Amino acid sequence: MLKKRVVGVVTIKNGWAVQSFGYRQYLPLGKPEHLVENLDRWGADEILVQVIDRSANNLGPDFELLERLGGLGLETPLIYAGGIRSESDGVKLIQLGADRIVIDSLLHDDLSSVRQLSARLGAQALIASMPLSWQDGAIEWLNYRQRSASLISPEIMNIIESGVISEVLVTDWMHEGKSGGFDQNIVSQFPLQNVPLIAFGGLNATEQMAILLQQSNVSAIAVGNFLSYKEHAIQKFKELLADMPLRLAVYESKWSLLADV
Amino acid sequence: MSYTTVGIVDYGIGNHTSVMHSFRDLGFRVRISAGIKVLSSTDILVLPGVGAFPSAMHALHQRDLVGYLQEQAREQRPIIGICLGMQLLASASHEHHFTTGLNLIPGEVMPLTHSKWHIGWNTVECIQEDPLLQASDGESFYFNHSFSYQGPAEYQVCISRHPEPLTSVIRRGSVVGVQFHPEKSQATGRTLLKNLVEGLVHA
Numbered sequence: 195m196l197k198k199r200v201v202g203v204v205t206i207k208n209g210w211a212v213q214s215f216g217y218r219q220y221l222p223l224g225k226p227e228h229l230v231e232n233l234d235r236w237g238a239d240e241i242l243v244q245v246i247d248r249s250a251n252n253l254g255p256d257f258e259l260l261e262r263l264g265g266l267g268l269e270t271p272l273i274y275a276g277g278i279r280s281e282s283d284g285v286k287l288i289q290l291g292a293d294r295i296v297i298d299s300l301l302h303d304d305l306s307s308v309r310q311l312s313a314r315l316g317a318q319a320l321i322a323s324m325p326l327s328w329q330d331g332a333i334e335w336l337n338y339r340q341r342s343a344s345l346i347s348p349e350i351m352n353i354i355e356s357g358v359i360s361e362v363l364v365t366d367w368m369h370e371g372k373s374g375g376f377d378q379n380i381v382s383q384f385p386l387q388n389v390p391l392i393a394f395g396g397l398n399a400t401e402q403m404a405i406l407l408q409q410s411n412v413s414a415i416a417v418g419n420f421l422s423y424k425e426h427a428i429q430k431f432k433e434l435l436a437d438m439p440l441r442l443a444v445y446e447s448k449w450s451l452l453a454d455v
Numbered sequence: 456m457s458y459t460t461v462g463i464v465d466y467g468i469g470n471h472t473s474v475m476h477s478f479r480d481l482g483f484r485v486r487i488s489a490g491i492k493v494l495s496s497t498d499i500l501v502l503p504g505v506g507a508f509p510s511a512m513h514a515l516h517q518r519d520l521v522g523y524l525q526e527q528a529r530e531q532r533p534i535i536g537i538c539l540g541m542q543l544l545a546s547a548s549h550e551h552h553f554t555t556g557l558n559l560i561p562g563e564v565m566p567l568t569h570s571k572w573h574i575g576w577n578t579v580e581c582i583q584e585d586p587l588l589q590a591s592d593g594e595s596f597y598f599n600h601s602f603s604y605q606g607p608a609e610y611q612v613c614i615s616r617h618p619e620p621l622t623s624v625i626r627r628g629s630v631v632g633v634q635f636h637p638e639k640s641q642a643t644g645r646t647l648l649k650n651l652v653e654g655l656v657h658a
Binding site for chain 2: 195196197198199237239264265267268269270271272288289290291292293294313314315316317318319357360361390413414441444
């Protein structure tokens with residue numbers, strides 16, 4: 195049977211991998227390539243690389259980063275997010291090595307390009323990114339460029355429900371980076387319950403991960419900051435979640451430590 | 456010392472870099488080309504692919520590769536199709552509209568029946584005995600597709616469940632197609648690719 199996934203997230207700002215706290219504070223971690231290599235070596239189910247300053251500064255996708263990551267020979271599916279403005283941007287990212295792409299600002303700016311991307315690459319390659327919060331009994335969607343929040347529009351609901359995109363990355367942006375922060379209401383009250391969700395933001399407690407993984411509309415959980423504190427963190431989480439429908443924890447490397455004799 | 460050389464068919468669709476790295480890491484030489492002369496100098500052809508079936512077939516026709524690949528299959532040349540590359544091996548696809556395929560393995564590519572897509576790690580179950588795939592029976596691989604092969608049972612070697620069975624590996628002689636991405640399936644993918652290449656080349 196199809197397993198649910200644990201996605202390792204690398205957040206990048208100004209070319210550096212960073213820890214992100216509530217979409218406001220950032221601590222540098224190092225070169226993105228090193229973190230991505232670690233997640234690949236540690237057997238993440240998917241790796242999400244999100245470059246958070248591309249859309250806000252209208253810089254377009256970071257193609258050079260993708261080229262560098264493509265050169266690493268990753269054996270883990272790679273998801274790219276950040277700055278995708280058009281169909282041609284998306285196609286180029288796939289050609290450079292992304293297996294799937296995340297659209298964010300395009301959901302606000304140009305839904306026809308979203309449909310074109312889906313027709314060209316297939317909906318399975320497209321993930322919608324939605325920074326959400328649970329406010330006064332309702333889910334609000336943050337437009338992070340304008341720093342304003344609103345209810346999810348019917349037009350966006352329609353494009354999600356129609357199957358133009360395959361999954362929604364729901365980020366609890368208010369609790370991002372905070373231990374045990376993810377607000378379960380974002381998943382349980384998400385208006386489209388048949389749409390597969392990737393839950394992200396403040397996830398580090400295995401009890402909380404288990405509750406999310408038991409939700410039928412959650413296809414994956416994504417973890418960022420909390421993978422940076424110890425080796426093989428993703429597999430240690432999986433060991434603690436052994437009764438969840440996840441791929442088993444694996445500890446192996448393609449690079450043998452023993453010389454052939 | 457003789458090396459096995461893998462020829463990756465470059466028809467402009469999808470990312471060949473990951474596939475190239477996988478084969479190189481396994482110790483094979485790799486050539487990426489749309490040129491018949493280059494591809495003919497290799498021991499085994501690999502047809503990767505990401506995207507939609509009609510545009511992929513269009514790209515193969517544009518590069519005059521359809522007849523070449525059909526001729527190579529007739530001559531029992533080993534060919535591996537990966538993901539969309541597997542679907543291209545079939546007779547036709549119903550993605551967007553009806554499009555004829557390479558017709559190397561009889562069958563058609565249809566939308567998934569019980570879900571819109573199949574994304575993530577799933578187990579592969581062998582339903583036929585095949586020494587090239589025995590080591591992969593029960594292992595998990597990464598899938599990312601919304602259409603799948605339907606055809607005669609004799610060509611279906613492995614299935615996966617989502618929750619209904621879908622064909623995950625097809626084979627007709629020296630032509631093998633895998634619906635998942637072995638190049639993105641870590642150790643299990645590496646083992647499968649090694650067994651397929653060595654088994655097909657040295658058959």
